[in-house]
Amino acid sequence: MGILYLVPTPLGNLKDITLRALETLKEVDFIAAEDTRHTLKLLNHYEIKKPLLSYHEHNRREAGKKILELLAQGKKGALVTDAGTPGISDPGEDIVREALEWGHKVEALPGASALIVALAASGLNTSRFCFEGFLPRKAGEREKVLKELAREQRTLIFYEAPHRLLKTLEDLAKHFGESRQIVVARELTKIHEEYLRGRVVEILSHFNEIEPKGEFVLVVEGAPPKEKNIEEFVRECIEKGLSQKEAVSLGRELGFKKNEIYNLYLQLK
Numbered sequence: 001m002g003i004l005y006l007v008p009t010p011l012g013n014l015k016d017i018t019l020r021a022l023e024t025l026k027e028v029d030f031i032a033a034e035d036t037r038h039t040l041k042l043l044n045h046y047e048i049k050k051p052l053l054s055y056h057e058h059n060r061r062e063a064g065k066k067i068l069e070l071l072a073q074g075k076k077g078a079l080v081t082d083a084g085t086p087g088i089s090d091p092g093e094d095i096v097r098e099a100l101e102w103g104h105k106v107e108a109l110p111g112a113s114a115l116i117v118a119l120a121a122s123g124l125n126t127s128r129f130c131f132e133g134f135l136p137r138k139a140g141e142r143e144k145v146l147k148e149l150a151r152e153q154r155t156l157i158f159y160e161a162p163h164r165l166l167k168t169l170e171d172l173a174k175h176f177g178e179s180r181q182i183v184v185a186r187e188l189t190k191i192h193e194e195y196l197r198g199r200v201v202e203i204l205s206h207f208n209e210i211e212p213k214g215e216f217v218l219v220v221e222g223a224p225p226k227e228k229n230i231e232e233f234v235r236e237c238i239e240k241g242l243s244q245k246e247a248v249s250l251g252r253e254l255g256f257k258k259n260e261i262y263n264l265y266l267q268l269k
Contacts, residue, residue: 003076004078050078112189162214169207
């Protein structure tokens with residue numbers, strides 16, 4: 001049985017790699033990388049020399065077989081992405097699943113994650129959040145997802161490329177409303193790191209004037225709690241065993257009209 005280590009790599013600042021990650025990269029038999037040229041820069045910086053195997057979106061089936069063959073020989077391998085934690089919003093999730101299906105051990109190391117960094121510094125609610133990765137590119141699928149998420153009350157996190165940022169902001173304004181609060185994190189941990197905070201319409205206006213550059217994480221305020229309509233209110237009163245008089249009294253405090261509560265109570269009782 002082999003072991004596949006999921007090793008997080010820095011988002012931009014090479015100093016952000018952990019001691020354990022370096023130790024693991026030095027001990028494994030091979031390293032599977034999203035972009036071997038990019039990973040080689042990191043390895044050279046820390047004077048690590050290991051066989052590199054290319055594993056990315058376009059070769060994951062063929063490369064995945066090679067990784068499984070090496071693990072079947074009892075080898076230890078490390079899976080890395082260009083930046084952050086492998087397996088999160090990248091093809092790494094496939095080889096993780098396959099390795100587990102074949103009985104190999106998969107061990108994930110803690111470390112850099114763009115979504116967590118952006119969320120922590122956003123100033124938005126961090127107690128409950130939902131990570132959506134990259135939105136679908138096809139218009140129909142994209143619209144369906146956004147319509148569903150428009151009612152999501154948890155903080156939302158998206159990844160986006162610079163050439164699609166304006167379109168995404170326009171879609172967010174359309175489906176979530178122009179006044180929804182958003183934080184756009186750009187080039188995290190790099191020299192030109194930047195956080196832009198404000199309403200969706202304000203951030204859209206900013207990038208209509210300034211060309212988007214770099215890698216983006218969007219942290220979007222969740223939808224406000226849904227207000228109960230009068231029928232839901234009356235049904236809850238009946239389910240709780242409240243009398244008609246009690247329902248009317250409570251409903252008036254919430255702004256519902258007496259006659260409407262009275263009539264609905266009779267209909268639904």
